[in-house]
Amino acid sequence: MKLAYWMYAGPAHIGTLRVASSFKNVHAIMHAPLGDDYFNVMRSMLERERDFTPVTASIVDRHVLARGSQEKVVDNITRKDKQERPDLIVLTPTCTSSILQEDLQNFVDRASMSSDSDVILADVNHYRVNELQAADRTLEQVVRYYLEKARRQGNLNISLTNKPSANIIGIFTLGFHNQHDCRELKRLLQDLGIIINQIIPEGGFVENLHELPKAWFNLVPYREVGLMTALYLEKEFGMPYISTTPMGVVDIANCIRQIQKQINIWSPILLEKKFDFELYIDEQTRFISQAAWFSRSIDCQNLTGKKAVVFGDATHAASITKILACEMGIRVSCTGTYCKHDEEWFREQVQNFCDEILITDDHTEVGDMIARVEPSAIFGTQMERHIGKRLDIPCGVISSPVHIQNFPLGYRPFLGYEGTNQIADLVYNSFTLGMEDHLLEIFGGHDTKEVITKSLSIDTDLIWNAESQLELKKIPGFVRGKIKRNTEKFARQHNITKITVEVMYAAKEHLSA
Amino acid sequence: MSTKISETLTFECETGNYHTFCPISCVAWLYQKIEDSFFLVIGTKTCGYFLQNALGVMIFAEPRYAMAELEEGDISAQLNDYEELKRLCIQIKKARNPSVIIWIGTCTTEIIKMDLEGMAPKLETEIEIPIIVARANGLDYAFTQGEDTVLAAMAHRCPEQKKKIEKTQKIDNKSIQELFTFLPLKIKEKMNKSLILKNQLPLVLFGSLPSTVASQLSLELKRQSINVSGWLPAQRYTDLPTLGEKVYVCGVNPFLSRTATTLMRRRKCKLIGAPFPIGPDGTRAWIEKICLVFNIETQGLEEREQQVWESLKNYLNLIRGKSVFFMGDNLLEISLARFLIRCGMIVYEIGIPYMDKRYQAAELTFLQETCKKMCLPMPRIVEKPDNYNQIQRMRELQPDLAITGMAHANPLEARGINTKWSVEFTFAQIHGFTNAKDVLELVTRPLRRNNNLENLGWTNLIKL
Numbered sequence: 001m002k003l004a005y006w007m008y009a010g011p012a013h014i015g016t017l018r019v020a021s022s023f024k025n026v027h028a029i030m031h032a033p034l035g036d037d038y039f040n041v042m043r044s045m046l047e048r049e050r051d052f053t054p055v056t057a058s059i060v061d062r063h064v065l066a067r068g069s070q071e072k073v074v075d076n077i078t079r080k081d082k083q084e085r086p087d088l089i090v091l092t093p094t095c096t097s098s099i100l101q102e103d104l105q106n107f108v109d110r111a112s113m114s115s116d117s118d119v120i121l122a123d124v125n126h127y128r129v130n131e132l133q134a135a136d137r138t139l140e141q142v143v144r145y146y147l148e149k150a151r152r153q154g155n156l157n158i159s160l161t162n163k164p165s166a167n168i169i170g171i172f173t174l175g176f177h178n179q180h181d182c183r184e185l186k187r188l189l190q191d192l193g194i195i196i197n198q199i200i201p202e203g204g205f206v207e208n209l210h211e212l213p214k215a216w217f218n219l220v221p222y223r224e225v226g227l228m229t230a231l232y233l234e235k236e237f238g239m240p241y242i243s244t245t246p247m248g249v250v251d252i253a254n255c256i257r258q259i260q261k262q263i264n265i266w267s268p269i270l271l272e273k274k275f276d277f278e279l280y281i282d283e284q285t286r287f288i289s290q291a292a293w294f295s296r297s298i299d300c301q302n303l304t305g306k307k308a309v310v311f312g313d314a315t316h317a318a319s320i321t322k323i324l325a326c327e328m329g330i331r332v333s334c335t336g337t338y339c340k341h342d343e344e345w346f347r348e349q350v351q352n353f354c355d356e357i358l359i360t361d362d363h364t365e366v367g368d369m370i371a372r373v374e375p376s377a378i379f380g381t382q383m384e385r386h387i388g389k390r391l392d393i394p395c396g397v398i399s400s401p402v403h404i405q406n407f408p409l410g411y412r413p414f415l416g417y418e419g420t421n422q423i424a425d426l427v428y429n430s431f432t433l434g435m436e437d438h439l440l441e442i443f444g445g446h447d448t449k450e451v452i453t454k455s456l457s458i459d460t461d462l463i464w465n466a467e468s469q470l471e472l473k474k475i476p477g478f479v480r481g482k483i484k485r486n487t488e489k490f491a492r493q494h495n496i497t498k499i500t501v502e503v504m505y506a507a508k509e510h511l512s513a
Numbered sequence: 514m515s516t517k518i519s520e521t522l523t524f525e526c527e528t529g530n531y532h533t534f535c536p537i538s539c540v541a542w543l544y545q546k547i548e549d550s551f552f553l554v555i556g557t558k559t560c561g562y563f564l565q566n567a568l569g570v571m572i573f574a575e576p577r578y579a580m581a582e583l584e585e586g587d588i589s590a591q592l593n594d595y596e597e598l599k600r601l602c603i604q605i606k607k608a609r610n611p612s613v614i615i616w617i618g619t620c621t622t623e624i625i626k627m628d629l630e631g632m633a634p635k636l637e638t639e640i641e642i643p644i645i646v647a648r649a650n651g652l653d654y655a656f657t658q659g660e661d662t663v664l665a666a667m668a669h670r671c672p673e674q675k676k677k678i679e680k681t682q683k684i685d686n687k688s689i690q691e692l693f694t695f696l697p698l699k700i701k702e703k704m705n706k707s708l709i710l711k712n713q714l715p716l717v718l719f720g721s722l723p724s725t726v727a728s729q730l731s732l733e734l735k736r737q738s739i740n741v742s743g744w745l746p747a748q749r750y751t752d753l754p755t756l757g758e759k760v761y762v763c764g765v766n767p768f769l770s771r772t773a774t775t776l777m778r779r780r781k782c783k784l785i786g787a788p789f790p791i792g793p794d795g796t797r798a799w800i801e802k803i804c805l806v807f808n809i810e811t812q813g814l815e816e817r818e819q820q821v822w823e824s825l826k827n828y829l830n831l832i833r834g835k836s837v838f839f840m841g842d843n844l845l846e847i848s849l850a851r852f853l854i855r856c857g858m859i860v861y862e863i864g865i866p867y868m869d870k871r872y873q874a875a876e877l878t879f880l881q882e883t884c885k886k887m888c889l890p891m892p893r894i895v896e897k898p899d900n901y902n903q904i905q906r907m908r909e910l911q912p913d914l915a916i917t918g919m920a921h922a923n924p925l926e927a928r929g930i931n932t933k934w935s936v937e938f939t940f941a942q943i944h945g946f947t948n949a950k951d952v953l954e955l956v957t958r959p960l961r962r963n964n965n966l967e968n969l970g971w972t973n974l975i976k977l
Binding site for chain 2 (some may be wrong): 001002003004005006007010011013014032033034035036037038040041042044045048049050051052053056057059060061062065076083094095096099100126127128130
């Protein structure tokens, strides 16, 4: 048992449901007790979905415990088949069903005989994988199912499209800014003269999956979901894939160069020409995207050497770390991810761009690390935003898990050239602005070099007398926390328990000395 | 699947394929209500994920609850449950030092048959903190019934009253009589009579309400010279009310049937079956019923109710004649429907997860009377509803308002049906005379909002 009250990645079935409900006309049926259909609330509220979430539960209750599901699951599947006429029904196990050890595969086999829809059982183990791993696995499973079906039926189409084309794999519901990223990627590929063959799973039809191999290559923008599918397609059909996340000016260029390399394998033969994107990259980098210019501008100068902490999923944490370190000259004191299963890749990506790497899914560890490092800004998930609030450190949200405010209506991609602009704004606005910076200097300096306490929970054994409290109130709000901390740190170092105005001034002198 | 509206109260039961919150959500309001408690939910990541998302920002405020997350080793019994729970509870004791730890059993602990009730007393003596076990799981219960399981378990922990009453009563009577020895005999007798009247048997109210609402209700009863001797739950675990054979108990919420049963059967209390104090009509009926039991004539209650209706006029004008459809997920539905019918609304259907006809008897009768009085058709009551069928019925009936869970609210709005999230009724203050306005504020919000948007021509926002 583990004492916990917050987690970064959800349980496995959430991942399966996210993939299933992203496809069009696919229905998921959970084998779960009453109340486990909370996914519907999340999708309806966070994504502000207009349509009913295509997820229902085959309810596990006392009777099921006593006698087993028997006909119930099969009935629920066939009933849904009649009601909604979906192309595919995905039976989704939950933590409950994995302990019940019912033969769900048997239900699936029986149900598929009597229904027009295809029926599959999501192959995920609740106790072994988390939300993201399950999503990755489910997507691969669905793709594999339909490609094998097509092969059996002999309507597999593996001839390449006339023009260079790509599949985008891994855009799905409740993903962090996925919708905007998708639009930006479409634009990028269009600019390069590449046709989009298919985007999966978001908005895709399973009946079209057999046409996946027609694309020249696969683009997997996020590490968490889609890699398994890309690997399968590579192994079965020899389709190359590109998994460099086009986030930040440098990596977008990397990604585009890899695309160029891939399509130049076939295009001299099929189209009798070679593609060269260098001009496009240069034009976009220097004049269309504002991020490169921003990094040269004097605004960004003020950020030089400022300390930041990054935490999030592997894709976003790694990309943002690289952007901060290489493209903006910010010092990344610590970067980390909760994707423990992808630790090796993550370490390799960021090891030269930060002082310290933290791999954990325990938010208290992250909180304590932030309290210890005392960065000028945090880039993390919703949890880090709250840690920042408590410590009075600004935070930009760069990764799931997120709240509704991170499903903006406006266009906010993180990928592509427009993404670089968005990220530049986010980073710049997160750090205290130039003028505030000067005020900080006046009131006692900013870059605190030592540690106050080593944990997030700062104990309050110090007493502020009335005058010093009054004095503290006079200091502008946005620097007050810092002054308070500096003074308390000074007091602790000098074994002072009662803080007077004199102590405050002494602390200020001590720090500026 | 008939969509006709019947003349008498009809009860139906559907498939139980409906959306509701898991009953473990009760920790959200109970940990706030019982200030010195700590709630430990013994379950899996699924439970944790639900809590963390359903409770939103509360998570970040160092709540007094946590998950004991079961891992593969716990499921396959490679780890010793008792030792594991002991380790966690000692950790909790060190960090928070609560007066009580409440274990919330979940579906998983049911399925693997973890003997929480057996382990708790042993651990309790070992770590010297009371441990209460409540099985608030999705296999057996829906949403607010979670509170019911916790309070039913807590009822066992209330101190015994029997002896204490007799003793104090004796002393009271004696000392008061001594005080008045100088008075003539006739007056003394009169005094005694009134003393008996005022010296009513103890009344304990059960149901968790925000403390302001609880004191409002206590005050309403005080006006009728009825003293509330305690609440289950109290603000602190250490202040639990005393219970016993002579104690009267009365519920304030419609989902507390297990608690009521426990109080009657195990603690020998006398249950006052009354409609629930939701809406001015409900509040009045509730007070009247309590007064009736204590043989007290109510004073100024009718005027008080009238006053409240007066103050609601603007809202009533907005909803009179409008129709409403309860999809059902929190068991407040019967009382709310009854209040809305009294407000002049037409209720097509009352979906409800579970219908205890005995515990809610007075409320059901009151609902019927209200329909007759208002000359409105009786709604159909659908137990264990099927959301899919309900949406088909709604498509036909086109109600002016659907009271529904969050899973369906946005999709229904996109189809031009006004909705109100049912969860808000659970968290808002809706009890007593004072809060009737809040209920209507909630009910009318979508109508008021949509009045503003009506002429813009974008009611239907889905592609057909």
